[in-house]
Amino acid sequence: MTPDDEACFEVVVIGGGQAGLAASYWLTQRGIRHVVLERARIAEAWRSERWDTFCLVTPNWQCRLPGFPYDGSDPHGYMSGAEVVEYIAAYARSFGAPVREGVSVHEVTYGDEAGRFTCLTSEGTFLAQHVVLAIGGYHVPVIPEFASEIPKGIVQLDAASYRNPSALPPGEVLVVGSGQSGCQIAEDLHLAGRSVHLCLGPAPRSPRMYRGRDVVAWLEDMGHYDTPIESFADQDAVRRKTNHYVTGRDGGREIDLRARALEHLRLYGYLRTIEDGRLVLADDVRMRLDQADDTYMRIRAMIDAFILERGISAPEPSPYLPCWIPGETPTTLDLADHGISAVIWCIGFRQDFGFVKLPVTDERGEIMHQRGITPVSGVYVLGLPWLYTWGSGRLCGVGRDAAYVVEHIANG
């Protein structure tokens, strides 16, 4: 079947999240004929892959999709999931983004003699000179093989499928992983009165407010969010680092796991494996809390140095003393003995670009690119964490990447 003109575009953008829409904005500015194919609804990840009490961790003023910076009444607040959906949907409306919702792309291949790419979709075939992959970077939750050792009656979820405490069966809950999602989900359950066990990982933590301002504001002034990935010696390590834990909940605050431990949220070391319904754990709670605090203190020291260097007038540093020091912690935990009825895996996600039948992925299945430009001429990617800067996978930085990619398309 030859697609009619209606299905031939200069650019097909796959994904109607913030990255796809930012690309669409710049394509629209340049008058480039394109379509955005979205398998579900605009901003679907924010609608269906976040828990009910989700709030942004980054302040609202940092939401700056191109041509549509946040201009609401609460710039120093942290939008709820529903507010983010509305912000992104309003963005699409603001420039009449040509989005087709409910169109799932099943395959992207080399196309016809004219060198166009073929996108096979649930609504037929689309041809394009250029394809922008804007499907986010969190596709498949990482679940270890030993998860199969968990007894059948225990519910297993991941950070994208967890919704709220009452959706879980009665009983105690195990959260594995202490990155942004793991800590916030563990707190969500704890604050709802559930008994929570949390296995720690390598995540660092961040202060929320320091010396009178949100830490994000200091880091922004320090150029932290403009630092390109090329300036790091080990780019792979930077891309793999777990995000700092801190929250936008309750108007924004720190997450202090030591304080939560005093309230009986039970902390454990790294989960090594599961054997016969028993967790096998490292005895490293103290080391992991100390390491998270080291980063916390390092961020404060960087801000102190910046304030000193620039002669900025700011409130004096607030003292920090750990409120709880763990002793020896259990190295095994029997799920049944503790009446654990649910396990929530929060140990990350991996990419899945398998529907792109072009040589754009490496041996790990991860997409190869230089600032969004893949090895296949005419194929681009946007929206990955650290695609170019820290903000590339976020509402603050994706616009710059999209501008760069669209300029490449326009000049190509």
Ligand SMILES: Cc1cc2nc3c(=O)[nH]c(=O)nc-3n(C[C@H](O)[C@H](O)[C@H](O)COP(=O)(O)OP(=O)(O)OC[C@H]3O[C@@H](n4cnc5c(N)ncnc54)[C@H](O)[C@@H]3O)c2cc1C
């Ligand atoms: C827990 C969590 C907290 C976060 N907190 C913040 C924060 O505080 N601040 C911040 O700025 N960022 C935050 N982010 C990061 C980031 O903003 C989101 O990951 C964001 O959703 C990425 O936008 P995107 O457009 O790149 O991808 P997505 O939002 O994932 O959009 C991709 C779209 O592509 C569609 N799609 C996928 N495959 C296909 C296909 N084959 N065919 C058609 N459509 C397809 C999907 O339905 C989806 O709508 C957070 C992320 C997570 C996971």
